[in-house]
Amino acid sequence: MGKGRAPCCDKSQVKRGPWSPAEDLRLITFIQKNGHDNWRALPKQAGLMRCGKSCRLRWINYLRPDLKRGNFTQEEEDTIIKLHEMLGNRWSAIAARLPGRTDNEIKNVWHTHLKKRLKQSQNQATTATASPNEPGRQFMINVSKYSNKKKDDIAHDMVKEQDPVNHIVRSESTSESSDMSSSVTTADNNSSATNSNTCMKMESSMSSDNFLEIDDNFWSEVLSADNSGMVGDLSSATVDSQIQFPATSAIEPVRGCSSNLYDNMDYWYNLFTRSAGELLELPEI
DNA sequence: AATCACAGCAACCGCGCACGT
DNA sequence: TACGTGCGCGGTTGCTGTGAT
Numbered sequence: 001m002g003k004g005r006a007p008c009c010d011k012s013q014v015k016r017g018p019w020s021p022a023e024d025l026r027l028i029t030f031i032q033k034n035g036h037d038n039w040r041a042l043p044k045q046a047g048l049m050r051c052g053k054s055c056r057l058r059w060i061n062y063l064r065p066d067l068k069r070g071n072f073t074q075e076e077e078d079t080i081i082k083l084h085e086m087l088g089n090r091w092s093a094i095a096a097r098l099p100g101r102t103d104n105e106i107k108n109v110w111h112t113h114l115k116k117r118l119k120q121s122q123n124q125a126t127t128a129t130a131s132p133n134e135p136g137r138q139f140m141i142n143v144s145k146y147s148n149k150k151k152d153d154i155a156h157d158m159v160k161e162q163d164p165v166n167h168i169v170r171s172e173s174t175s176e177s178s179d180m181s182s183s184v185t186t187a188d189n190n191s192s193a194t195n196s197n198t199c200m201k202m203e204s205s206m207s208s209d210n211f212l213e214i215d216d217n218f219w220s221e222v223l224s225a226d227n228s229g230m231v232g233d234l235s236s237a238t239v240d241s242q243i244q245f246p247a248t249s250a251i252e253p254v255r256g257c258s259s260n261l262y263d264n265m266d267y268w269y270n271l272f273t274r275s276a277g278e279l280l281e282l283p284e285i
Numbered sequence: 286a287a288t289c290a291c292a293g294c295a296a297c298c299g300c301g302c303a304c305g306t
Numbered sequence: 307t308a309c310g311t312g313c314g315c316g317g318t319t320g321c322t323g324t325g326a327t
Contacts, residue, residue, distance in 0.1 A: 018295075018321080040312060056313080057296065092315060103315075108294055 015049040019058055023048060027055055028063055061102045068100030072109055080106055081114055 015023075030046035036059065039052035048055060072080075076098060083094045091103035091110075098106065 016297075038312080052312085053298090053314095054296075060314095061295075089316065104295075107316075112293055 013049070014043075014051045014054070016054070019062075023050070024058070024063055027059060031059060031063075057104075061104045066100060067102065072101075072113075076101070077109070077114055077117070080110060081118055084110065084114075 039056040043050045087093050091107045095103040095106050
């Protein structure tokens with residue numbers, strides 16, 4: 001190459017900073033009509049003075065109709081903490097297991113709330129459980145040396161095998177349209193892709209007469225929307241694709257392990273050796 | 286009332302990967 | 307196989323709102 005990476009766009013020609021409602025509207029309308037096959041070309045086609053990256057980010061993190069928005073529930077926060085123990089800062093992998101939440105959102109919540117909360121609870125735990133020889137406390141499976149994909153596999157297997165029944169990507173369409181018919185897929189490390197594909201399929205299958213109606217009330221409705229973040233036709237159009245996960249109590253690989261885990265140490269051992277090919281640190285029982 | 290400090294969050298940046306040619 | 311291109315990811319920045327002084 002030699003010339004280095006070409007910039008994603010001509011920065012002097014693009015608008016930056018916060019998005020205006022008009023820009024949002026333009027992006028939503030364009031994507032609902034045409035999908036987003038090519039982010040780089042999209043701004044020009046949509047008549048937006050933004051770079052493709054910015055459009056993609058805005059859509060994924062804010063405008064996508066299947067976003068939950070609103071505060072995280074206690075269960076969601078617990079899930080994030082547990083998945084973070086397994087996956088580390090792999091926000092997209094964590095987000096793939098939290099339907100309606102984005103990696104950016106999770107990352108922010110982690111840095112602003114959960115890290116502190118975890119620190120507090122860990123401090124409490126260390127003062128409360130002073131015995132260094134307590135069985136099981138040192139149990140630690142180190143997956144850091146595996147590739148990201150492999151770590152995803154491991155984490156996924158941990159979830160799936162604990163509750164193979166619920167661990168599915170389910171798309172229960174409430175629409176009459178056969179184009180938006182349900183699909184059931186076992187969730188794998190592509191669950192986010194599966195989910196977005198489902199979403200895209202819905203979008204691309206929407207005929208012009210079931211486009212979201214955006215009128216003068218739209219933005220005031222958006223602003224006043226409840227925690228679901230969904231407004232009128234928007235929710236009924238695309239929100240039905242969800243990933244179901246087992247109770248978070250089933251995912252306790254490291255600290256604060258559930259009795260479930262230690263009761264099934266052989267199970268975990270087998271699972272990890274099968275999933276990862278090796279177990280780096282044997283559980284201390 | 287004004288100022289400062291901090292938290293929260295949206296948006297940006299640069300890198301690595303996947304894929305097409 | 308090498309290279310170019312686009313996308314997605316994780317880290318970081320900077321703006322805004324809010325509480326403390």
